[in-house]
Amino acid sequence: MHKPHARAASATDGFILVAVLWILASLAALASVYAVYVANTAVAARVYDQRVQSQALTAAGLELTAYRLIGFDDAMRPSAGSFDFQMGGASIFVDFQSEGGRIDLNMAPKPLLSGLLATLGAKPSDADLFADNIIAWRTKPPPGDKNPEADAYKDAGLSYRPRQAPFQNAAELPLVRGLPAGLAAAALPFVTVFNGRAEIDINEAAPEVIAALPGMNPSKAADVLKLRNPRNPQAVLDLLGEARASVAIGGRKATRTRVRITLASGQRLSADVVILIMENGTEPYRVLAWHDDFDGPI
Numbered sequence: 001m002h003k004p005h006a007r008a009a010s011a012t013d014g015f016i017l018v019a020v021l022w023i024l025a026s027l028a029a030l031a032s033v034y035a036v037y038v039a040n041t042a043v044a045a046r047v048y049d050q051r052v053q054s055q056a057l058t059a060a061g062l063e064l065t066a067y068r069l070i071g072f073d074d075a076m077r078p079s080a081g082s083f084d085f086q087m088g089g090a091s092i093f094v095d096f097q098s099e100g101g102r103i104d105l106n107m108a109p110k111p112l113l114s115g116l117l118a119t120l121g122a123k124p125s126d127a128d129l130f131a132d133n134i135i136a137w138r139t140k141p142p143p144g145d146k147n148p149e150a151d152a153y154k155d156a157g158l159s160y161r162p163r164q165a166p167f168q169n170a171a172e173l174p175l176v177r178g179l180p181a182g183l184a185a186a187a188l189p190f191v192t193v194f195n196g197r198a199e200i201d202i203n204e205a206a207p208e209v210i211a212a213l214p215g216m217n218p219s220k221a222a223d224v225l226k227l228r229n230p231r232n233p234q235a236v237l238d239l240l241g242e243a244r245a246s247v248a249i250g251g252r253k254a255t256r257t258r259v260r261i262t263l264a265s266g267q268r269l270s271a272d273v274v275i276l277i278m279e280n281g282t283e284p285y286r287v288l289a290w291h292d293d294f295d296g297p298i
Contacts, residue, residue, distance in 0.1 A: 215242030
Protein backbone atom coordinates (compact mmCIF):
# COMPACT_ATOMS: atom_id res chain seq x y z
CA MET A 1 0.00 0.00 0.00
CA HIS A 2 1.34 3.46 -1.00
CA LYS A 3 1.74 5.94 1.70
CA PRO A 4 -0.20 9.30 1.36
CA HIS A 5 2.91 11.43 1.45
CA ALA A 6 4.45 9.39 -1.40
CA ARG A 7 1.41 9.99 -3.64
CA ALA A 8 1.55 13.75 -2.85
CA ALA A 9 5.23 13.89 -3.76
CA SER A 10 4.56 12.12 -7.04
CA ALA A 11 1.79 14.59 -7.95
CA THR A 12 4.03 17.53 -7.08
CA ASP A 13 6.86 16.16 -9.20
CA GLY A 14 4.47 15.78 -12.16
CA PHE A 15 3.24 19.36 -11.80
CA ILE A 16 6.82 20.67 -11.68
CA LEU A 17 7.71 18.63 -14.79
CA VAL A 18 4.75 20.08 -16.73
CA ALA A 19 5.65 23.59 -15.62
CA VAL A 20 9.26 23.11 -16.71
CA LEU A 21 8.14 21.81 -20.09
CA TRP A 22 5.88 24.83 -20.56
CA ILE A 23 8.74 27.17 -19.62
CA LEU A 24 11.08 25.42 -22.06
CA ALA A 25 8.47 25.64 -24.82
CA SER A 26 7.98 29.35 -24.11
CA LEU A 27 11.73 29.96 -24.19
CA ALA A 28 11.98 28.08 -27.47
CA ALA A 29 9.17 30.17 -28.95
CA LEU A 30 10.82 33.36 -27.67
CA ALA A 31 14.14 32.31 -29.17
CA SER A 32 12.42 31.59 -32.49
CA VAL A 33 10.70 34.99 -32.51
CA TYR A 34 13.96 36.71 -31.63
CA ALA A 35 15.77 34.87 -34.42
CA VAL A 36 13.12 36.01 -36.92
CA TYR A 37 13.40 39.56 -35.58
CA VAL A 38 17.18 39.55 -35.94
CA ALA A 39 16.93 38.15 -39.48
CA ASN A 40 14.32 40.73 -40.50
CA THR A 41 16.35 43.53 -38.96
CA ALA A 42 19.43 42.40 -40.88
CA VAL A 43 17.44 42.28 -44.14
CA ALA A 44 15.90 45.70 -43.48
CA ALA A 45 19.31 47.17 -42.71
CA ARG A 46 20.75 45.71 -45.91
CA VAL A 47 17.85 47.05 -47.99
CA TYR A 48 18.16 50.46 -46.37
CA ASP A 49 21.89 50.49 -47.06
CA GLN A 50 21.26 49.57 -50.71
CA ARG A 51 18.65 52.30 -51.04
CA VAL A 52 20.91 54.98 -49.60
CA GLN A 53 23.74 53.87 -51.89
CA SER A 54 21.41 53.71 -54.90
CA GLN A 55 20.04 57.21 -54.27
CA ALA A 56 23.54 58.65 -53.94
CA LEU A 57 24.72 57.01 -57.16
CA THR A 58 21.55 58.09 -58.98
CA ALA A 59 22.09 61.66 -57.82
CA ALA A 60 25.62 61.48 -59.22
CA GLY A 61 24.18 60.34 -62.55
CA LEU A 62 21.72 63.24 -62.53
CA GLU A 63 24.50 65.73 -61.82
CA LEU A 64 26.52 64.46 -64.77
CA THR A 65 23.44 64.54 -67.00
CA ALA A 66 22.70 68.13 -66.06
CA TYR A 67 26.33 69.00 -66.79
CA ARG A 68 25.79 67.82 -70.38
CA LEU A 69 22.61 69.88 -70.81
CA ILE A 70 23.38 73.20 -69.15
CA GLY A 71 24.47 76.18 -71.19
CA PHE A 72 22.37 75.54 -74.32
CA ASP A 73 19.23 77.19 -75.58
CA ASP A 74 16.42 74.77 -76.35
CA ALA A 75 17.17 74.72 -80.08
CA MET A 76 20.73 73.51 -79.48
CA ARG A 77 20.30 71.49 -76.29
CA PRO A 78 21.17 67.79 -76.78
CA SER A 79 17.94 65.82 -76.93
CA ALA A 80 19.45 62.46 -75.98
CA GLY A 81 22.69 60.82 -74.94
CA SER A 82 24.30 58.19 -72.75
CA PHE A 83 27.44 57.65 -70.69
CA ASP A 84 28.81 55.41 -67.95
CA PHE A 85 31.10 55.84 -64.98
CA GLN A 86 32.46 54.06 -61.89
CA MET A 87 31.95 55.20 -58.32
CA GLY A 88 32.36 53.53 -54.93
CA GLY A 89 32.92 50.12 -56.46
CA ALA A 90 29.70 50.40 -58.48
CA SER A 91 29.22 50.64 -62.23
CA ILE A 92 26.64 53.16 -63.44
CA PHE A 93 25.14 53.50 -66.92
CA VAL A 94 23.02 56.55 -67.71
CA ASP A 95 20.93 57.37 -70.75
CA PHE A 96 18.81 60.48 -71.06
CA GLN A 97 16.17 61.67 -73.49
CA SER A 98 14.16 64.84 -73.90
CA GLU A 99 10.54 64.65 -72.75
CA GLY A 100 9.76 66.27 -76.10
CA GLY A 101 9.54 62.79 -77.59
CA ARG A 102 6.40 62.10 -75.55
CA ILE A 103 2.87 63.42 -76.04
CA ASP A 104 1.95 65.96 -73.37
CA LEU A 105 -1.40 65.07 -71.79
CA ASN A 106 -2.00 68.70 -70.86
CA MET A 107 -1.02 70.28 -74.17
CA ALA A 108 -1.65 67.83 -77.00
CA PRO A 109 -4.61 68.46 -79.33
CA LYS A 110 -7.30 65.85 -79.89
CA PRO A 111 -5.91 64.46 -83.20
CA LEU A 112 -2.59 63.59 -81.58
CA LEU A 113 -4.21 61.92 -78.56
CA SER A 114 -6.69 60.07 -80.75
CA GLY A 115 -3.94 59.02 -83.14
CA LEU A 116 -1.92 57.48 -80.33
CA LEU A 117 -4.87 55.52 -78.96
CA ALA A 118 -5.77 54.28 -82.45
CA THR A 119 -2.15 53.25 -83.05
CA LEU A 120 -2.29 51.25 -79.82
CA GLY A 121 -5.34 49.33 -80.98
CA ALA A 122 -8.47 51.38 -80.30
CA LYS A 123 -11.09 51.69 -83.02
CA PRO A 124 -10.94 55.18 -84.60
CA SER A 125 -14.40 56.12 -83.27
CA ASP A 126 -13.49 54.90 -79.79
CA ALA A 127 -10.12 56.65 -79.96
CA ASP A 128 -11.88 59.95 -80.69
CA LEU A 129 -14.22 59.45 -77.74
CA PHE A 130 -11.35 58.58 -75.39
CA ALA A 131 -9.42 61.64 -76.58
CA ASP A 132 -12.44 63.82 -75.81
CA ASN A 133 -12.55 62.36 -72.30
CA ILE A 134 -8.83 63.02 -71.77
CA ILE A 135 -9.30 66.64 -72.79
CA ALA A 136 -12.37 66.90 -70.54
CA TRP A 137 -10.29 65.65 -67.59
CA ARG A 138 -7.86 68.54 -67.98
CA THR A 139 -10.48 71.23 -68.82
CA LYS A 140 -11.97 73.62 -66.26
CA PRO A 141 -15.65 73.09 -65.51
CA PRO A 142 -18.12 75.58 -66.97
CA PRO A 143 -19.29 78.44 -64.75
CA GLY A 144 -22.43 77.86 -62.74
CA ASP A 145 -23.77 75.00 -60.67
CA LYS A 146 -24.01 72.44 -63.46
CA ASN A 147 -21.01 70.23 -64.21
CA PRO A 148 -21.91 67.70 -66.94
CA GLU A 149 -18.49 66.02 -66.88
CA ALA A 150 -18.61 65.41 -63.14
CA ASP A 151 -22.15 64.12 -63.52
CA ALA A 152 -20.96 61.70 -66.23
CA TYR A 153 -18.41 60.22 -63.80
CA LYS A 154 -21.13 59.85 -61.17
CA ASP A 155 -23.52 58.22 -63.65
CA ALA A 156 -20.76 55.80 -64.66
CA GLY A 157 -20.62 54.62 -61.03
CA LEU A 158 -17.15 56.00 -60.39
CA SER A 159 -16.26 56.95 -56.82
CA TYR A 160 -14.25 59.99 -57.91
CA ARG A 161 -14.71 63.02 -60.11
CA PRO A 162 -12.54 64.30 -62.97
CA ARG A 163 -9.76 66.66 -61.98
CA GLN A 164 -10.92 69.33 -64.47
CA ALA A 165 -7.48 70.85 -64.19
CA PRO A 166 -4.12 69.89 -65.70
CA PHE A 167 -2.91 66.33 -65.18
CA GLN A 168 -0.51 66.33 -62.25
CA ASN A 169 0.99 63.00 -63.27
CA ALA A 170 0.70 60.77 -66.30
CA ALA A 171 -0.37 58.02 -63.88
CA GLU A 172 -3.77 59.74 -63.73
CA LEU A 173 -4.51 58.57 -67.28
CA PRO A 174 -6.15 55.26 -66.20
CA LEU A 175 -8.65 57.30 -64.17
CA VAL A 176 -10.12 58.92 -67.28
CA ARG A 177 -13.73 57.87 -67.76
CA GLY A 178 -14.27 55.07 -70.28
CA LEU A 179 -10.60 54.52 -71.07
CA PRO A 180 -9.88 50.76 -70.92
CA ALA A 181 -7.23 49.87 -68.37
CA GLY A 182 -5.16 47.94 -70.90
CA LEU A 183 -5.18 50.81 -73.37
CA ALA A 184 -4.20 53.32 -70.68
CA ALA A 185 -1.31 51.07 -69.57
CA ALA A 186 -0.15 50.73 -73.18
CA ALA A 187 -0.20 54.52 -73.61
CA LEU A 188 1.78 55.42 -70.48
CA PRO A 189 5.27 54.92 -72.01
CA PHE A 190 4.41 57.48 -74.71
CA VAL A 191 2.82 60.30 -72.69
CA THR A 192 4.06 62.86 -70.19
CA VAL A 193 3.11 66.02 -68.35
CA PHE A 194 6.58 67.51 -68.79
CA ASN A 195 6.92 68.14 -72.54
CA GLY A 196 5.61 71.66 -72.10
CA ARG A 197 4.50 71.92 -75.72
CA ALA A 198 1.62 70.64 -77.81
CA GLU A 199 4.09 69.37 -80.43
CA ILE A 200 6.46 66.42 -80.20
CA ASP A 201 10.15 66.21 -81.09
CA ILE A 202 10.16 63.97 -84.16
CA ASN A 203 13.80 63.04 -83.64
CA GLU A 204 13.22 61.51 -80.20
CA ALA A 205 9.66 60.18 -80.50
CA ALA A 206 8.98 56.46 -80.35
CA PRO A 207 7.62 54.80 -83.51
CA GLU A 208 4.17 54.65 -81.88
CA VAL A 209 4.19 58.42 -81.36
CA ILE A 210 5.30 59.06 -84.93
CA ALA A 211 2.52 56.81 -86.19
CA ALA A 212 0.05 58.92 -84.15
CA LEU A 213 0.85 62.13 -86.07
CA PRO A 214 -1.95 63.45 -88.32
CA GLY A 215 -1.64 62.34 -91.93
CA MET A 216 1.03 59.77 -91.11
CA ASN A 217 1.03 56.40 -92.88
CA PRO A 218 3.28 53.34 -92.42
CA SER A 219 5.47 54.17 -95.43
CA LYS A 220 6.06 57.75 -94.36
CA ALA A 221 6.68 56.72 -90.75
CA ALA A 222 9.28 54.20 -91.92
CA ASP A 223 11.05 56.92 -93.94
CA VAL A 224 11.08 59.24 -90.92
CA LEU A 225 12.57 56.57 -88.68
CA LYS A 226 15.22 55.79 -91.30
CA LEU A 227 16.28 59.35 -92.05
CA ARG A 228 15.87 61.22 -88.78
CA ASN A 229 19.03 62.41 -87.09
CA PRO A 230 19.08 64.32 -83.78
CA ARG A 231 22.36 65.94 -84.84
CA ASN A 232 20.61 67.26 -87.93
CA PRO A 233 17.06 67.77 -86.62
CA GLN A 234 15.85 69.47 -89.79
CA ALA A 235 16.57 66.41 -91.93
CA VAL A 236 13.09 64.87 -91.89
CA LEU A 237 10.88 67.96 -91.80
CA ASP A 238 10.22 67.91 -95.53
CA LEU A 239 8.81 64.38 -95.22
CA LEU A 240 6.11 65.26 -92.72
CA GLY A 241 3.49 67.03 -94.79
CA GLU A 242 0.35 67.52 -92.67
CA ALA A 243 2.18 66.24 -89.60
CA ARG A 244 4.64 69.15 -89.70
CA ALA A 245 2.25 71.29 -87.61
CA SER A 246 2.46 68.74 -84.78
CA VAL A 247 6.25 68.73 -84.64
CA ALA A 248 8.64 71.05 -82.80
CA ILE A 249 12.25 69.95 -83.03
CA GLY A 250 14.92 70.73 -80.49
CA GLY A 251 15.57 69.79 -76.88
CA ARG A 252 13.39 70.58 -73.93
CA LYS A 253 14.42 71.62 -70.44
CA ALA A 254 12.67 68.51 -69.08
CA THR A 255 14.73 65.36 -69.57
CA ARG A 256 14.03 61.77 -68.57
CA THR A 257 17.13 60.15 -67.12
CA ARG A 258 17.44 56.39 -66.70
CA VAL A 259 20.15 55.29 -64.28
CA ARG A 260 21.19 51.63 -64.21
CA ILE A 261 23.44 50.65 -61.30
CA THR A 262 25.46 47.49 -60.65
CA LEU A 263 26.77 47.47 -57.07
CA ALA A 264 30.06 45.86 -56.09
CA SER A 265 28.03 42.93 -54.71
CA GLY A 266 26.51 42.35 -58.16
CA GLN A 267 23.10 43.68 -57.12
CA ARG A 268 21.41 45.55 -59.98
CA LEU A 269 19.28 48.63 -59.29
CA SER A 270 17.62 51.22 -61.49
CA ALA A 271 15.89 54.59 -61.32
CA ASP A 272 13.93 56.69 -63.80
CA VAL A 273 14.02 60.39 -63.00
CA VAL A 274 12.67 63.42 -64.84
CA ILE A 275 14.74 66.54 -64.25
CA LEU A 276 14.20 70.15 -65.27
CA ILE A 277 17.27 72.10 -66.31
CA MET A 278 17.42 75.39 -64.43
CA GLU A 279 19.00 78.29 -66.30
CA ASN A 280 19.08 80.59 -63.29
CA GLY A 281 19.55 80.10 -59.58
CA THR A 282 21.93 78.11 -57.45
CA GLU A 283 20.78 74.62 -58.49
CA PRO A 284 21.58 73.22 -61.96
CA TYR A 285 18.40 71.16 -62.11
CA ARG A 286 15.21 70.29 -60.25
CA VAL A 287 13.73 66.82 -59.88
CA LEU A 288 10.20 66.65 -61.31
CA ALA A 289 9.54 62.92 -60.86
CA TRP A 290 11.51 60.03 -59.36
CA HIS A 291 10.78 56.30 -59.49
CA ASP A 292 13.23 53.57 -58.50
CA ASP A 293 13.20 49.86 -57.69
CA PHE A 294 12.42 50.54 -54.05
CA ASP A 295 9.17 52.30 -54.90
CA GLY A 296 7.54 49.11 -56.18
CA PRO A 297 5.51 48.80 -59.39
CA ILE A 298 3.59 51.76 -60.77
